[in-house]
Every structure is written in structure tokens, then in C-alpha cells.
Amino acid sequence: MKIMGILNVTPDSFSDGSQHNTPDLALAFARQMVADGADIIDLGGESTRPGHRPISDQAEIDRIVPVLQALEGISVPISIDTYKVRVARAAIEHGATILNDIWGFQKQPDMAKLAAEHQLLSILMHNQTTCDYHEDLLQAMQRFFDRSIELALSAGLKEERIVLDPGIGFGKTWQHNWQVLRRLDEIIDWGYPVLLGTSRKGMYGALLGNQVSERLAATLATSVYAFERGVAYLRVHDVKAHDDARKVWQRINDETLD
Numbered sequence: 001m002k003i004m005g006i007l008n009v010t011p012d013s014f015s016d017g018s019q020h021n022t023p024d025l026a027l028a029f030a031r032q033m034v035a036d037g038a039d040i041i042d043l044g045g046e047s048t049r050p051g052h053r054p055i056s057d058q059a060e061i062d063r064i065v066p067v068l069q070a071l072e073g074i075s076v077p078i079s080i081d082t083y084k085v086r087v088a089r090a091a092i093e094h095g096a097t098i099l100n101d102i103w104g105f106q107k108q109p110d111m112a113k114l115a116a117e118h119q120l121l122s123i124l125m126h127n128q129t130t131c132d133y134h135e136d137l138l139q140a141m142q143r144f145f146d147r148s149i150e151l152a153l154s155a156g157l158k159e160e161r162i163v164l165d166p167g168i169g170f171g172k173t174w175q176h177n178w179q180v181l182r183r184l185d186e187i188i189d190w191g192y193p194v195l196l197g198t199s200r201k202g203m204y205g206a207l208l209g210n211q212v213s214e215r216l217a218a219t220l221a222t223s224v225y226a227f228e229r230g231v232a233y234l235r236v237h238d239v240k241a242h243d244d245a246r247k248v249w250q251r252i253n254d255e256t257l258d
Helices: 023-036 057-070 085-093 110-118 137-155 174-182 184-188 202-208 216-229 239-253
Strands: 002-008 040-044 078-081 098-101 121-125 162-165 233-236
Touching (some): 040 057, 057 085, 078 085, 137 162, 137 184, 174 184, 202 216, 233 239
Parallel strands (some): 002 040, 078 098, 098 121
16 A cells, blocks of 8 residues: 655635745655655646635646656655646646546546557546536446546556546545545445545534644544555545555554564
């Protein structure tokens, strides 16, 4: 199980907007996350929080390229969190080797061609513009993923380069989010590695009445639950705490050390 550390270089992300939005600040934070146990750094230049205001391709490129230049030589892979082909191409040219597309190649289908061209590990997230479902939630998600996977494979991306993200907090109510977590086993049974992103999500605030800065314990609860079910990647803000939890979980399950 790998830990993906979140590096937002945006002024308006829900949890850490404006905290790392210069190359020097981003580099310092990325280095700290690597020291804390991050296996991947996920760089985002546009907030996708609920109610976000989209920015142009060029504005997003202008945010991420100086940061990627600063991150050159960092010891873990860099993922680019974007659904835009131009942004992804610019990121790849400056060292990104993983695509994290919150629309699963369906917003701009040429993303699949770009991924196939470089055979990039590609995280395909479930998303939709409303929270309305007229069938079983996981059936709807599976239909979405079937389309995303078809786009990827038809473009020539190897099947082993595909990771699925159920999209906690995207096109879902709080109740939907909890249902997705309860049914993680079914999603893992679809046969692809799964990435889970539950870090500091609003569903904790709805349940516990807490603020974003108070959600580490709740996040760790869902993360350890995910460890147990075989999730392959966790996308998180608090890398050190998750690396500690991973080490403890691994020790509990390693009988060879008894």
C-alpha cells in the first residue's frame, strides 16, 4: 500500500489553499512529505473542491510548471492532478509520470491517448455533475468505470497501468460516501488497484461537527479500514501520521517478526 502526499499549489483548495503556492514553499513541503514516508507526490494546480471556480489551461500550467521545475530530482514519482490534456502534457514534459484525472478520461478523452503515448500510471476517478442516482450506486459507478477503462484500453494504455478511484466527495452525498466505504470490497473485486482519497473530507464534519483541521483521527479511521480491505493507494494530507499507521498495521500482520 502506497501513500500519495497531496501538494496543492492553489489559492483556494478547501484544506490547504495558498499554503504551498510558490516553488520554494512547494519544494520544502514536498521534501518534508518524502521524509515523512510519501511514496508519490500528487501536484494540483486547480482546486476541485465543491463550488470551485475553474481556471484556464494556461493559468493552471503557469502554476504547476515552476513547481515541477523546483521538484526536479525529488526522489519519488510526481503525479499531476488534472483533467486537462494541455496541463497534463506540460506536466509530463517537466517530469510528472502519473496522471490523476478526476473525470476518468471522460472530460477530455484525449487524456487517454496521452496516457497511452507514455504508458503512464493513470488514476481514473468516478465523478458526475450531480448527486442523483437512478440505480444502485455501485452499478452506476461500474458503468462509469467501464467507459473510462474502454477509453484507456482503446487508446493503447496497458491494463496494468490503470488505477480506480471511487471519488469520495465527488458527485456524491455524505450518505453515498459512507456507502462507498462500506462496499469497498465490491470495488476491489472489480480487479483493478484502488486509490482512496478520504483525507479531511466534509463527511467527517457532517458526522462529527468538526473543522477541517480537526479531521486527522477520522481520516486515519477510514485509512486503516482501507488497509484491511486491500486498497493500493491512499491520497492524504497528513503523510507522517499515515506512514506511522501503515507501519503499525504492517507489524501487526507480519507473523515472521513474532
